[in-house]
Amino acid sequence: MPLIAQNHLQFIIEVALILYAGVMFLLNIVPLSMTIVLFMSLILCIGFSLMFGIDTLLLLLQTGHYELTHSFGPIALLAAVTALATLPIMKESGVKTGSLRGFIVLLIIVITIAGGLMHRSFLLLWLMGLLIGYFIISKSFRQKSVFTIKKLLLFAGIGIVGFGSLEMLSRVLEMPVLSPFLRIFRIESFADPSIAMVLKNSTLFGHEHGACYWGDQCLNGTDGYITLPMSLIISFGLPFPLFYGILVSKKDVIDYMLPGIFGFTFDFGYIGLIVLLLWCLATIFLGFKILSIYREKRENGDKRLMGREALLIGSLTAFIAQSIVGLFLMNRSINGTALLTFLFLGALVTAHIMSLKTE
Structure with missing residues (x-):
């Protein structure tokens, strides 16, 4: 049947279309007041604090862990920045936000520690995302510039302290898995052959025949280096090439060692990479354009879209941060379940077009 995906790329496109349609539908039938958006973002922050905390505890106890930060880190960032974005809106309405701000900051600290212990790439995404979110919030509400020397030094200091603490902790506990320098050393040792x-x-x-792990059975592209979650593919019974079990190490040649621009280029070709970059840029441009419309309506006295504005700030921030980390630092941050998250965030940004048309 023509609607059944024949390879990984077609499956990704079909799932993306379903996500876009579903998110647009939900975003326009669910009433998104400021109260609902704030409540849901706080629930998500609390949930991710517990999830990341338990996952990190399992890692430290060496009893098995799930590495949830790759898959759900951007969603946690979405929730945190959305919660932060509601504060100036509430302040404009005359609501005192001191205690609420303190609670949100506490949740952010917990997620920072728990997620940072699990993955250094998450810590980078998280801190970068908070900085981007802070910038977008300040511009949306015409606050003073976020890029003061003091604040930039503060963020840089937090990053240095965070990575330094992880390195010290890894040596004290004799757990190399916590070391941020371990990944750097691995990349220095193994990245060059992967890039070549x-x-x-x-x-x-795609790529030349026989260039991938599958040898003569190579499909010349969409050979399983970039995929949606394996469980999703298996549940539909799709006969696509998959790296599972001990074969995961073969996939890590690209997935772990290289940025996403290399991974997508190898599996989908230069055209696939160009399309991906154009989609990312278009989504970001569209997000900022809609955000400016929301701001104009709010400043003209229209309070109906304030909840959607806060949600857009959070989703746009998370999408930008995941784009940067995944495309230019680590392919794994936009692969597998993380790719599903990436598509969801893109859909969540784009869906606001329908919100404007229905107003």
């Missing part, structure tokens, strides 16, 4: 493989074998729509 991608640059040498990539084509417009």
Whole structure:
């Protein structure tokens, strides 16, 4: 049947279309008042604090862990920035936000510690996302510039202290898995062959035959290096090439060692990479455009869209942060379940078009 995906790329596109349609539908039938948006964002922050905390505890106890930060880190960032975005809106309405701000900051600290212990890439995404979110919030509400020397030094200091603390903790506990320098050393040792493989074998729509792990059975593209969650593919019984079990280490040649621009280029070709970059830029541009419309309506006295404005700030921030980390630092941050999250965030940003048309 023509609607059944024939490879990973087609499956990703079909799921993306379903996500876009579903999110647009839900966003326009669910009443998103400021109270509902704040409540849901706080619930998510509390939930992710517990999830990341338990996952990190399992890691420290060496009893198995699930590495939830790759998949759900951007959603946690969405929730945190959305909660922060509601504060100036509430303040404009004359609501005191001191205690609420303190509670949100506490949740952010908990997520920072728990998620940072699990993955250094999450810590980078988290701190970068908070900075981006802070900037967008300040511009949306015409606050003083966020980029003061003091604040930039504060964020840089937090990052240095965070990574330094992880390195010290890894040595004290004799747990190399916590070391942020371990990944750097691994990349120095193994990234060059991976980069050479991608640059040498990539084509417009995939890669040269036999260049991937599958050898003669290579499909010349969409060979399983970039996929949606394996459980989702298996549940539909789709006969796609998958790296599972001990084969995951073969996928790590690209997934762990290289930024996403290399991973998408190898599996989907240079055309696929260009389309991905254009989609990211278009989504970000559209998000800022809609945000400016929301701000104009709010400043003209229209209070109906304040909840949606806060949600858009959070989703746009998370999308930008995941784009930067996934595309330019670590492919795994936009692969597997994280790719599903990435598509969801893109849909959540784009869905606000329908919100404006229905107003």
